[in-house]
Amino acid sequence: MGEPLLRLDDITKSFGKVTVARDLTLSVQPGEALGIVGPNGAGKSSLFAMISGDLRPDSGAVWFEGREVTDVPPHARTRAGIGRTYQVPRPFEHLTVFENVLVCGYQGAALKGKEAWAHTMGVLDRTGLADLANTPAGRLALLQRKRLEVARALGTGPRLLLLDEVAGGLTEPEVLELVEVVKHLHAEGLAIVWIEHVVHALVKTVGRMVCLAGGDVIADDEPMRVLADPKVRELYLGGGPEADMADGTADDRVDDRADGTADDRADDRADEETTS
Numbered sequence: 001m002g003e004p005l006l007r008l009d010d011i012t013k014s015f016g017k018v019t020v021a022r023d024l025t026l027s028v029q030p031g032e033a034l035g036i037v038g039p040n041g042a043g044k045s046s047l048f049a050m051i052s053g054d055l056r057p058d059s060g061a062v063w064f065e066g067r068e069v070t071d072v073p074p075h076a077r078t079r080a081g082i083g084r085t086y087q088v089p090r091p092f093e094h095l096t097v098f099e100n101v102l103v104c105g106y107q108g109a110a111l112k113g114k115e116a117w118a119h120t121m122g123v124l125d126r127t128g129l130a131d132l133a134n135t136p137a138g139r140l141a142l143l144q145r146k147r148l149e150v151a152r153a154l155g156t157g158p159r160l161l162l163l164d165e166v167a168g169g170l171t172e173p174e175v176l177e178l179v180e181v182v183k184h185l186h187a188e189g190l191a192i193v194w195i196e197h198v199v200h201a202l203v204k205t206v207g208r209m210v211c212l213a214g215g216d217v218i219a220d221d222e223p224m225r226v227l228a229d230p231k232v233r234e235l236y237l238g239g240g241p242e243a244d245m246a247d248g249t250a251d252d253r254v255d256d257r258a259d260g261t262a263d264d265r266a267d268d269r270a271d272e273e274t275t276s
């Protein structure tokens, strides 16, 4: 295996008594699609924050494309090729969809003029938002807001795309639409790390899955092997046949057990209502 795109080396991070990463080591290869699952509070979003630079590990190092970026600030990591979404999309509500992505092209990808415009149109095409280019972000329904969140991250021209629960709160057909978008991005060669409680969306998309719990990697393997792992069942899924995971019938159970997911969904809906 060649040089990893991303490498987390012996990362440890605690908030008081809560340890969100304990001597955690993890690599992502160029073009790989990796899914991350785990119970609420496992440290998944904190891991993204340490990759994107929003959070500094207490110890350990973050490497991107062979360069240590542990002390590189978030905006510089974006410029270096790390793009991320956030669980609750917060676009510029009064700017159009086009303008929201254009800003990311200017600021994140350092593009200018016609090049920035062409890049933005390309991103809107790839995320199925071209028809909504002139719609103010504040008028978008939840699926379109999630697409815009992905589009804004893509606007920064990443080689590594971090997706944080972009399927949360969507209906089943909407989840499938989003899966198609992510699959296309991966097929283009983009490396993707996707945190998601909608497990079947991950199973359809990623080649490898990691389960985090209590700051530790408790499983790292092909998705179906991870979902069949007794530790993963005990700490995350709560038992049940692994076959349920592949066809999606276990999603409700996963959502129920992952207490905060329902709250995130409520947040998203509330966010949507206040902005529409």
Ligand SMILES: Nc1ncnc2c1ncn2[C@@H]1O[C@H](COP(=O)(O)OP(=O)(O)OP(=O)(O)O)[C@@H](O)[C@H]1O
Pocket: 015, 018, 020, 038, 039, 040, 041, 042, 043, 044, 045, 046, 047, 260, 261
């Ligand atoms: N800035 C912070 N200050 C204090 N505690 C924090 C901070 N950020 C996260 N935590 C705590 O760290 C733990 C892990 O949070 P994190 O959001 O990383 O978990 P998660 O696995 O992403 O959970 P979820 O599935 O609910 O999104 C939680 O107990 C959270 O309250």
